[in-house]
Every structure is written in structure tokens, then in C-alpha cells.
Amino acid sequence: MKKRRSEELRDEIEEMIAFGKLPPGKHLDETELAERFGVSRTPVREALNQLDTAGLIEIRPRRGAVVAEFGPQRLVEMFEVMAELEGMCGRLAARRLSPDEQRALLAVHDRCKAAAQDGDDPDLYYQLNDEFHGAIYAGSHNEFLTEQVWNLRRRLRPYRRLQLRARGRIPKSFEEHEAIVAAILAGEGEKANELLRAHVIVQGQRFADLMASLPLLHANAD
Amino acid sequence: MKKRRSEELRDEIEEMIAFGKLPPGKHLDETELAERFGVSRTPVREALNQLDTAGLIEIRPRRGAVVAEFGPQRLVEMFEVMAELEGMCGRLAARRLSPDEQRALLAVHDRCKAAAQDGDDPDLYYQLNDEFHGAIYAGSHNEFLTEQVWNLRRRLRPYRRLQLRARGRIPKSFEEHEAIVAAILAGEGEKANELLRAHVIVQGQRFADLMASLPLLHANAD
DNA sequence: CATTTAATTTGTGTATACAAGATATAAATT
DNA sequence: AATTTATATCTTGTATACACAAATTAAATG
Numbered sequence: 001m002k003k004r005r006s007e008e009l010r011d012e013i014e015e016m017i018a019f020g021k022l023p024p025g026k027h028l029d030e031t032e033l034a035e036r037f038g039v040s041r042t043p044v045r046e047a048l049n050q051l052d053t054a055g056l057i058e059i060r061p062r063r064g065a066v067v068a069e070f071g072p073q074r075l076v077e078m079f080e081v082m083a084e085l086e087g088m089c090g091r092l093a094a095r096r097l098s099p100d101e102q103r104a105l106l107a108v109h110d111r112c113k114a115a116a117q118d119g120d121d122p123d124l125y126y127q128l129n130d131e132f133h134g135a136i137y138a139g140s141h142n143e144f145l146t147e148q149v150w151n152l153r154r155r156l157r158p159y160r161r162l163q164l165r166a167r168g169r170i171p172k173s174f175e176e177h178e179a180i181v182a183a184i185l186a187g188e189g190e191k192a193n194e195l196l197r198a199h200v201i202v203q204g205q206r207f208a209d210l211m212a213s214l215p216l217l218h219a220n221a222d
Numbered sequence: 223m224k225k226r227r228s229e230e231l232r233d234e235i236e237e238m239i240a241f242g243k244l245p246p247g248k249h250l251d252e253t254e255l256a257e258r259f260g261v262s263r264t265p266v267r268e269a270l271n272q273l274d275t276a277g278l279i280e281i282r283p284r285r286g287a288v289v290a291e292f293g294p295q296r297l298v299e300m301f302e303v304m305a306e307l308e309g310m311c312g313r314l315a316a317r318r319l320s321p322d323e324q325r326a327l328l329a330v331h332d333r334c335k336a337a338a339q340d341g342d343d344p345d346l347y348y349q350l351n352d353e354f355h356g357a358i359y360a361g362s363h364n365e366f367l368t369e370q371v372w373n374l375r376r377r378l379r380p381y382r383r384l385q386l387r388a389r390g391r392i393p394k395s396f397e398e399h400e401a402i403v404a405a406i407l408a409g410e411g412e413k414a415n416e417l418l419r420a421h422v423i424v425q426g427q428r429f430a431d432l433m434a435s436l437p438l439l440h441a442n443a444d
Numbered sequence: 445c446a447t448t449t450a451a452t453t454t455g456t457g458t459a460t461a462c463a464a465g466a467t468a469t470a471a472a473t474t
Numbered sequence: 475a476a477t478t479t480a481t482a483t484c485t486t487g488t489a490t491a492c493a494c495a496a497a498t499t500a501a502a503t504g
Contacts, residue, residue, distance in 0.1 A: 004283050004487065031455070040489045045456090046271055053275035061226050062456060062495055077366035081310075088306045144299035226457065252486075262459045267487090284465055284486060446504090453498070461490075469482075474475105 006043035009033075010050050017056055017067055018157040024069035028057065055155050070159070072208040078156060079204020083197045085149045086133065090192035093139030094184045102185060105135045109181050116174040125170050126160075132177060136184070136196070159207055166206065173199075227261060228268035234259070235269055239278055239289055240379040246291035250279065277377050292381070294430040300378060301426020305419045307371045308355065312414035315361030316406045324407060327357045331403050338396040347392050348382075354399060358406070358418070381429055388428065395421075 013033070016022045028048065034041045052059040059065045070078065097105070108131045115125040130153070137146040163169065176199045183192040235255070238244045250270065256263045274281040281287045292300065319327070330353045337347040352375070359368040385391065398421045405414040 006487080007283075029455075041456090042488055042490090045268070046487090049268055049271045050275045053272045061229075063497095064456070074366060077364045080364055081307075081367050081370060084306065084310045085303075088303075142299045142302055144296060145303050148303060228457080253484095263486090264458055264460090268457095285467095286486070448501105448503080450501075451499085454496085456495080457493085459490105459492075461488105463486100463488075465484105465486080467482105467484075469480100471478100471480080473478080 004043070005039060006046035006050075009037060009039070009043055009047035012037070013047055013051060014056060014154070017051075018154070018161075020158060020161055022067050024067045024158060026067045028065040028067065030064075054151070067158075068155070072211045075156075075159060075211060076204055076208045078152065079201055079207065082149070082152050082156065083200035083204065085145065085152065086136070086200045087193040087197035089137050089140040089142075089145060089149060090180065090184060090196040091189040092142060092145075093136050094187050094189035094192045096141045097139040097184060101135070101139050105132075105139065105181060105184065108132050108135050109177060112174060112177060116170050119170065122170065125173075129173065136180075139184070159211075160203075162210060163203070163207060169206075226265070228265035228272075231255075231259060231261070231265055231269035232272050235273060236278060236376070239273075240376070240383075242380060242383055244289050246289050246380060248289045250287040250289065252286075276373065289380075290377070294433045297378075297381060297433060298426055298430045300374065301423055301429065304371070304374050304378065305422035305426065307367065307374065308358070308422045309415040309419035311359050311362040311364075311367060311371060312402065312406060312418040313411040314364060314367075315358050316409050316411040316414045318363045319361040319406065323357070323361050327354075327361065327403060327406065330354050330357050331399060334396060334399060338392050341392070344392065347395075351395065358402075361406070381433070382425075384432060385425070385429060388432075391428075 013022070013028075022028070030041045030044050030048070034044045037044070048057060048059060048065050051057045052065065056068055057065050058068050093101075108128060112125065112128045112132055115121060115128050118124075133153070134150075137149055140146060176195065180192060180195045180199065183195055235244070235250075244250070252263045252266050252270070256266045259266070270279060270281060270287050273279045274287065278290055279287050280290050315323075330350060334347065334350045334354055337343060337350050340346075355375070356372075359371055362368060398417065402414060402417045402421065405417055
């Protein structure tokens with residue numbers, strides 16, 4: 001299927017935001033982006049519009065677009081919702097996971113284990129972590145839910161990166177994964193729900209603390 | 223604050239969708255809309271883009287936009303998520319509602335009662351019902367959650383309208399509200415959660431059944 | 445020298461023009 | 475007559491042009 005140029009742009013800009021090339025608060029100049037990508041302003045504007053509605057950037061009328069920038073309060077709120085939705089995925093997955101999906105979950109969990117024990121490639125663990133959670137989302141057998149929770153994950157990505165290097169987080173995360181996998185495979189929906197909720201919300205609190213202690217990230221935006 | 227024309231258009235088109243003037247599946251012609259509103263295609267396109275990202279319409283590359291049309295399966299999924307988020311609002315509201323907000327909740331609940339007993343104005347009850355749920359959302363003291371759940375409610379609006387005239391639904395709905403209010407005011411978060419979840423999901427199942435039994439709504443789209 | 449106001453510049457919002465893909469129509473071949 | 479192919483028309487996607495608001499800089503006055 002042939003994409004439109006504006007969609008490609010949206011994805012590229014989104015990637016730049018996710019990987020920190022465009023930090024929160026950064027002003028996005030339409031003309032500049034258009035030149036950089038070798039297109040006119042029109043498709044750039046369409047891309048920005050989409051990112052705005054998706055919540056990744058903010059367009060203020062007549063004053064241009066900036067990469068969305070969430071304060072500690074809002075981050076806590078977003079993680080609170082994320083935790084609820086992830087918990088819901090876990091609860092449903094515990095009831096609905098097919099044998100194939102069970103095997104797939106175990107497989108990615110094992111790969112997480114290897115990455116966690118190696119320790120010296122946090123990027124790899126980060127990526128496998130996404131796959132692990134993705135396996136649970138898919139297991140919910142609720143496509144709409146899956147889309148929503150992936151979407152939220154996207155929006156939080158620029159902030160999660162900050163936490164990559166937090167000391168000792170990876171082994172702790174993996175520990176929690178073990179309990180989650182056990183609960184899901186045992187079909188204990190409510191337990192999986194609780195464990196996942198806690199697993200996610202603890203991250204939210206960490207991020208919020210981090211953000212609150214590093215106000216410079218908000219200051220040096222432009 | 224001065225809005226841009228494209229935002230006004232977005233709201234107007236959204237309203238037309240919500241009120242069934244543009245039924246699910248209806249093809250949206252950019253030129254036609256532009257003429258109808260007396261503007262060029264540009265702001266119309268921006269509006270459509272936003273509605274697309276928000277999930278109210280679907281834009282298929284090179285083939286134009288249609289009002290989003292959800293099958294029974296997807297409706298069930300959406301209500302499943304809606305139920306979870308509403309339940310979450312209830313759980314949080316039970317813990318966080320301020321005295322003022324408690325009074326406000328009771329007030330709107332009373333107005334619901336009057337409308338339910340009158341019986342002969344389902345539109346009024348529909349509107350008050352929105353306010354009732356809105357009071358609970360606000361009581362969660364989580365703005366992000368509130369935005370998300372309102373957003374979902376918007377997307378489901380064209381379908382909820384179908385159910386307006388379902389026999390005996392209004393008294394039943396009001397009964398459920400009573401239990402929900404009681405739980406929230408008593409600070410029983412988990413109970414409020416459960417009651418709201420059930421309250422919403424039952425609607426989803428009704429809609430899905432209705433949809434499944436009326437495939438004509440899908441057929442006569444164009 | 446500071447502060448306010450006028451002028452310039454920069455960048456967004458909308459309109460119009462053009463290009464390219466998709467759909468509909470009509471002709472031709474089997 | 476039916477199916478396929480070629481042509482025409484229509485709609486979308488992108489580019490360019492213009493209008494207008496906001497930000498910035500320069501000038502003027504206290």
C-alpha cells in the first residue's frame with residue numbers, strides 16, 4: 001500500500017521526538033521542516049496536525065507547534081491511566097491467551113532474561129521490554145485496547161528514555177515480569193492485573209520524581 | 223482566544239457526526255464540504271485530518287474520507303475499554319471527591335431522577351446522563367484520564383443515539399446510578415468501580431446486539 | 445537610560461493552482 | 475452479450491501564492 005508523503009513525515013517526526021532529537025518544548029518550524037525533508041509546507045502541516053491530535057505535539061494558534069511537554073503532575077496522571085490499561089490487558093490475557101500466545105510470551109520473556117543478565121545493553125532490554133508488554137496486549141484479544149495502550153506508550157516514550165540508565169532498574173523490572181508471567185499463565189486474571197498495575201505505576205512515580213528534580217529539562221526547551 | 227477556521231470546522235463536522243447528520247460510512251467530499259461552509263479545501267482537509275487521528279472518521283489514501291464505522295466486535299471492544307476507564311474514574315472519585323463535588327454529583331443525580339420520572343424527554347435524560355458521568359470523571363482528579371474518557375464517549379456517541387429509545391432502559395439506568403452514587407459517597411472505591419464497569423459494559427452488549435440485528439445500518443451507508 | 449510605541453520581519457492560516465491516482469464511461473474484441 | 479481495455483472525468487495530494495497576526499527590532503519620548 002502506497003503511503004502519502006504526509007504520513008511518512010508524521011512517522012519520521014514522531015521518531016525524532018521518540019529518540020529525543022526533538023526534545024519536549026522544542027519549537028517546530030514548518031518552513032524549516034519542509035526544507036529539511038524537501039517538500040512544501042502543506043504535507044508538513046498535515047503531519048503536524050496529526051501529531052497534535054495524537055497528543056505528541058501542541059499547536060498553539062498563530063504561534064506554531066512545540067513538542068508536547070508534560071509536567072510531573074500530568075506524567076503521574078498518564079502513568080496512572082497506562083497502569084490501568086496495562087492491568088486490564090493482563091487480566092484479559094490471563095483468561096484469553098491461546099497456547100501459541102503463551103509460548104510466545106514465554107519466549108520473549110526468556111529473551112528479556114538473557115538481556116537482563118548481560119546487563120550491558122540497556123537499549124536491547126528496552127526493546128525486548130516493549131515486545132514483552134506487546135505480547136500481553138495482543139493476548140488481551142481486544143484490538144481497540146491494544147491500539148490505545150500502544151498509543152499511550154508512544155506518547156510516553158520520550159520520557160521513558162530518561163529512565164533507561166536508572167541503576168538497578170532492569171533486574172527489578174525483570175523480577176516483576178516473572179511474577180506477571182506466572183500469574184498470566186496460571187490464569188489468575190486479578191493477580192496479573194494487580195501486578196501489572198504496580199509494575200507500571202511505580203515507573204510513573206520514578207519518572208515524576210526524576211522530572212521534579214530536573215526542572216532544567218523544562219527550562220532549556222527552546 | 224481566537225480560533226482557527228479549521229478548528230471550528232472540525233467541531234461542526236464532529237457535531238454533524240454525533241447527531242447522525244453524517245451517518246457511519248458516509249463519504250465526505252472535501253470540495254462539497256468546502257462549498258457548504260464557504261471556505262477553501264485547505265481548512266476542511268485540516269479538520270478531516272484531525273477527525274481521522276481522533277478516530278471519528280477514516281481517511282483512506284487517495285480514496286477520500288468516510289465517517290468511522292465500527293462493527294459489533296469493535297463496538298464491544300470499545301465499550302470494554304470504556305467500562306474499564308469509567309470504573310477507574312469511579313474508584314478514584316470515591317477516594318478523591320471534595321465536598322463541593324459530592325454536592326454537585328448529588329445535584330445532577332437529582333436532575334436525572336426528575337428526567338427519568340418524567341419519562342417523555344429521552345433527549346434530556348441523555349444529556350443529563352452525560353453530565354452525571356462527567357461529574358464522576360471530574361471527581362477522579364485526573365485530567366488526562368478525564369480527557370481520554372470524554373474522547374471515547376465522543377467516538378461512541380453516534381452509536382449511543384441508536385439506543386435512546388430502547389424500552390425501559392432509562393429507569394434501569396437511573397437505578398444503577400443510585401447504587402453508583404451511594405458507593406462513591408460512601409468512599410467504597412472498589413464497589414464503585416465494579417458498578418460502573420457493569421453499568422457501561424451492559425450498554426456495550428446491548429449496542430452490539432442491536433448492531434448485529436440491524437446490518438442495514440452498514441449497508442445503506444453511501 | 446528606560447520604557448513605550450511604531451515599523452519591520454518572520455511565520456502561520458487560507459486560497460488557488462497544478463499534478464497524479466482512482467473511478468466511471470465508452471469502445472472494441474471475443 | 476460480456477468482458478476487457480482505453481479514455482475521460484473526478485477527487486485527492488502537493489506546491490505555490492497571498493493575507494494577516496504575532497514577535498522582534500528600531501526609534502522616539504519621558
